[in-house]
Amino acid sequence: MNDSEPLIVRIPADVARPDKIAYGFTARQLAILAVTGALASSVYYVFRQVVPVVVIAAVVLPLVALGAALALGRRDGLTLDRFTLAAMLFLRSPTKVVAAPDGVTPPPRWCRLRGKLPAPLCLPVRAVRSDGALELADGGTVALVETSTLSFHLRTADEQASLVGAFGRWLNSLDATVQVLVRARPVDLAGLVEALEQRAEHLPHPALVRAAAEHANFLGQLNASQDLLARQVLVVIRDPHPPRGRRSTARDASAAVVLRQAVETQRALAALGVTAAVLNADAANRVLTECLDPDGWHPAGIARPDELISGLEA
Structure with missing residues (x-):
């Protein structure tokens, strides 16, 4: 290669992109599509003798559309199935957390508690x-x-x-x-x-x-x-x-x-x-x-949690 040739190599932004197994789909996408197709086929073969085809299609088509959206859709850089899982975990996670390394101390028995206790804040x-x-x-x-x-x-x-x-x-x-x-x-x-x-x-x-x-x-x-x-x-x-x-x-x-x-x-x-x-x-x-807290105001001279503040400026 000529030494004067510029060194330009295109690298995808998603370096952890999974490999495509077949038909341009990854193993995760193939698994979701296979499960969706199996469920749709099962519904058709079980109810085709007792339910009109139009009713079966009305039930199967939304299921197929949901499976295709989970397999092919993306949101905020994540695949739609991972985004949905993250959203479910976020909704199930506690909304009120406090800094309590040793756990949140419950109130005494004579105290009537309304609602739930805050969960301990777990930081890495x-x-x-x-x-x-x-x-x-x-x-x-x-x-x-x-x-x-x-x-x-x-x-x-x-x-x-x-x-x-x-x-x-x-x-x-x-x-x-x-x-x-x-x-x-x-x-x-x-x-x-x-x-x-x-x-x-x-x-x-x-x-x-x-x-x-x-x-x-x-x-x-x-x-x-x-x-x-x-x-x-x-x-x-x-x-x-x-x-x-x-x-x-x-x-x-x-x-x-x-x-x-x-x-x-x-x-x-x-x-x-x-x-x-x-x-x-x-x-x-x-x-x-x-x-x-990326949007907050953080002065450069902020004290650490274990640091003693000896004086304050007016």
């Missing part, structure tokens, strides 16, 4: 360590690495080949479970506009004052007219051998392993020109807070 993360590692509820340990992005299409063919080779070497060096999470979060420029307006008054030249005011006006119009999003890329590194039990030494050793692998990932991605940083405890806590 049990604690955020002071070194930045996350202790999971199932006993695992995770470290987070926040990375920047780079422009691949603006590079030459040789630069693209170098980037692909460096990225491949990082992938081949992995000996742990790694997840790359790309999330978009809303951005509010109101604070930046206010800061520009306050600092514009102290600029030394009137032209700078006008430029700052025009820039603040532009940012204000942009913030009011568009839904601004910021893209964040996180590399989640998990210990392949999670500690067993609740001993502090095992948890410390597991946290040291994932943090060392996070530092190695940071160095490997730096060879690609990607700015990476291992998240400390405050940054990891902020990321988890934003994931649980």
